[in-house]
Amino acid sequence: MRLLLVEDDNHVAAALSAVLARHGFAVTHARSGEEALQALVPESDGFGVVLLDLGLPDQDGYEVCSKIRKRTSTPVIMVTARSDVRSRIHGLNLGADDYVVKPYDTGELLARIHAVSRRTSHEDTSSGIETQMRLGPVHIELPTRRVSVDGSVVQLTRKEFDLLALLAQRPGVVFRREQIISEVWQTSWEGTGRTLEVHVASLRAKLRMPALIETVRGVGYRLVAPAG
Secondary structure (H helix, E strand, O other): OEEEEEOOOHHHHHHHHHHHHHOOOEEEEEOOHHHHHHHOOOOOOOOOEEEEEOOOOOOOHHHHHHHHHHHOOOOEEEEEOOOOHHHHHHHHHOOOOEEEEOOOOHHHHHHHHHHHHHHHHHHHHOOOOOOEEEEOOEEEEOOOOEEEEOOEEEOOOHHHHHHHHHHHOOOOOOEEHHHHHHHHHOOOOHHHHHHHHHHHHHHHHHHOOOOOEEEEOOOEEEEOOOOO
16 A cells, blocks of 8 residues: 655654555655645545644644645544644544544554555445435435535545444444444454544534434443434
8 A cells, every 4th residue: 555654754754664664555755745735646646545744844734634635535644742632623624534643652553544544445345325314404325425414515524424324324222332443443443432532522513413422421322313
């Protein structure tokens, strides 16, 4: 798999590139936001994943993430020292598919890279079933991965859509955290639990329906179908 590493620190990039190469990745290193955007021009060979450090010298990392998302659907994993939930949600709202917080474990990073790439590969090879779900004002179109509330389209990331679609399959039924992580992230790695919480919070905010997804303490989550 080809991976675009956006990192301004050459020492960090060299060490990480060596690790990624040992695990079969062909790494292209971009040292700035502008270099990253140039590497993602439409006519270039596709990357499987973009690993984006937010601390760039020429542009705000969030801005770069937004620009990347406008020109390609390639999965983006943000790397940041900002561990607060608000910063993570902001990144997800801009189109990032996942994030890792510094300092991170290399095993964690590799697990997240493989998880987003597996999900993307599944989307590209699966045939869509003409299926739609209506939950009050929420309309979910599975073939086109389109979600709208009261007729207004809501932009969701891949994982946000997958999470919502999973819960919407059985409104009112509690999905265990382990089950959601297995279905959406295709992993049993327990460290994904925090990512799940962030995605739930982001969904509630984007849909502007905080009561739509209910937390069942100690168990998991369920979708509460709204009236109408």
